[in-house]
Amino acid sequence: MLCLSVITRLCSRGESIAFAYSVDYSSRETAARLGRVTTSHNSFATPAFMPVGTQATVKCLVGEELEQMGAGIILSNTYHLFLRPGEDIISEAGGLHSFMHWDGSLLTDSGGFQVFSLASRNRLTEQGAVFSSHIDGSTHEFTPERSVQIQEKLGADIIMAFDECIPYPAEKEYIRSSVERTTRWARRCQEAQRRSDQALFGIVQGGVDQEMRLLSLEQLVALDFPGYAIGGLSVGEPKEMMYEVLDRLMPLMPRDKPRYLMGVGSPDCLLEGVMRGVDMFDCVLPTRIARNGAAMTSKGRVVLRNAQYARDFTPLDPECTCSTCRNYSKAYLRHLFMSTEILGPRLVTLHNLHFLLNLMEQIRQAIREERFLEFRQRFYTTYQARGSGF
């Protein structure tokens, strides 16, 4: 099998390797591949799911627990940390790793997405985005340069280009102008970068327009990023559209660079993404729905508030080896949610992340043994998708 091993040396002074990605195995039956990302903090196997810890915390859990369940990398967020506590405080703490006590790899999103999804009265110019804080209404401006500057102070291993994530649906000409601006912004991010120990990923945009996606990819590849993200998907479009975009786009993405599908994390989307060659995913779904009492299982969603679990003394998933499933029943978990006890969100967050990280481990093993398609097929026979595909 084709085995690529390319090390991206970001460190111009020739010091230790700051970032490397290698493809260890490429599936014969699909476009899936096994790989490894190495940062100055650790190395982790791909395809990987990255738990989201927006505000320098994966809500409800501590780092040791994440590490124990197999998380090699987690996400945090420029927009949120800039507003609170501010990048200077985190820098003074010795950087994000030290501040939040996480020794694994870290990735920070650029804040582009949040400026449009959370902030109000935002205004876009070629220079950047002016927006009002969702916390206190104060006015701020993010530019590509500012975003990189903040992300350098935060100190994650992987940082993201400041992009414009357009809503679905969108007019073609609007998509085109946003793709071109995202490219110009990506170049400015590269030029603004001062630190040599962080990998800056570019973000492919283009909505669900195939031509615009390819244009975006072409422009970004010319800039030679150490990794490429696919943004602007899973923003309300039908899943088939997302898969169609991936079908066209993935074969054209650089083979020797990691490919990161942003904001996608329902079990079926993970399978479909991996099959098309995606290496990294992040998603708030497992942690967010956990706090609302929904658990991910191999059979689909279990909404713990449902009355049918009031006297169900069996675990969420008898096969699951997480501490929640080993020690607690659905009836107990339901009780915790009905009485709004804080332990409920915590126990289900623990389970949901364990479920997804374990799913990724199973996926990697299936790829290694050339039985990914069979694994996928078997998964779908017991899995009942609802709502978001979960």
Added chain:
RNA sequence: GUAGAUGUAGCUCAGCUGGCAGAGCAUCAGAUUGUGGCUCUGAGGGCCGUGGGUUCAAGUCCCAUCAUCUACC
């Protein structure tokens, strides 16, 4: 014992000079994909304390009665 107030959904209460029984919370169910533990959506739920009366029509007006609360003796 006397006087006053109050009885409307599981809970807390709206309901005008009589005209199809309402809200919030709770319950039941749905949504959530580069995170506000937020939020959103839908559903079920009523002998209007009880018994009479007036009226075309009473949660609403009148009488009686029961219950609860408060004050006084």
